[in-house]
Amino acid sequence: MTYLPTDLTVTVRSTHPHALHLAVAGDLDYESARQFTHDTNQALDAHRQEHGPVLQDLHLDFSRLTGIDSSALSALLLLHRRTHPAGTTLHLEQQPTYMTRILELTGIADHLTRDARTLSAPGGELDEQTETASAP
Structure with a gap:
C-alpha cells in the first residue's frame, strides 16, 4: 500500500478580539511545515490588523490532521x-492520539500550551523574586 500525503490547509474558523x-487539516510534515507557519502567521497578522494587539488565545483544531513528523x-x-511573548496562549485541541503521544514523548506539550499571561523571567521559568515582589 502506498501512502499519499494529504495537502495541508489552515482555515480560520472564527475570530473574536x-x-x-484555526482548523488544521491534512499532513503537517516536512513538505508542509513552511506553509503552516506562513498560514498561521498570516491569520495572526490579519487578526492584529483588525483587532489590535489584544489576542489572548489561539485555538488550533487538529481533528482533521492526518499525519505529522518532527x-x-x-x-x-x-x-x-x-505568540507566547505577545501574551497569547496556544490551545492544541482535538489532537489525534499520535499527535498527543509525540508531544508528550518529546516533552513539549506543556511548554507549548503554558499560559502566556503569567509573569515569567527571561529563561521562561517563573521568577520567585518577581512572584514575591508582586504579592500583596
Missing part, C-alpha cells in the same frame, strides 16, 4: 515563539 480559532514540532515551536 481576544480569541482566534517538522510539525518545529513549526509549533516557532508559532509558540511568536
Whole structure:
C-alpha cells in the first residue's frame, strides 16, 4: 500500500478580539511545515490588523490532521515563539492520539500550551523574586 500525503490547509474558523480559532487539516510534515507557519502567521497578522494587539488565545483544531513528523514540532515551536511573548496562549485541541503521544514523548506539550499571561523571567521559568515582589 502506498501512502499519499494529504495537502495541508489552515482555515480560520472564527475570530473574536481576544480569541482566534484555526482548523488544521491534512499532513503537517516536512513538505508542509513552511506553509503552516506562513498560514498561521498570516491569520495572526490579519487578526492584529483588525483587532489590535489584544489576542489572548489561539485555538488550533487538529481533528482533521492526518499525519505529522518532527517538522510539525518545529513549526509549533516557532508559532509558540511568536505568540507566547505577545501574551497569547496556544490551545492544541482535538489532537489525534499520535499527535498527543509525540508531544508528550518529546516533552513539549506543556511548554507549548503554558499560559502566556503569567509573569515569567527571561529563561521562561517563573521568577520567585518577581512572584514575591508582586504579592500583596
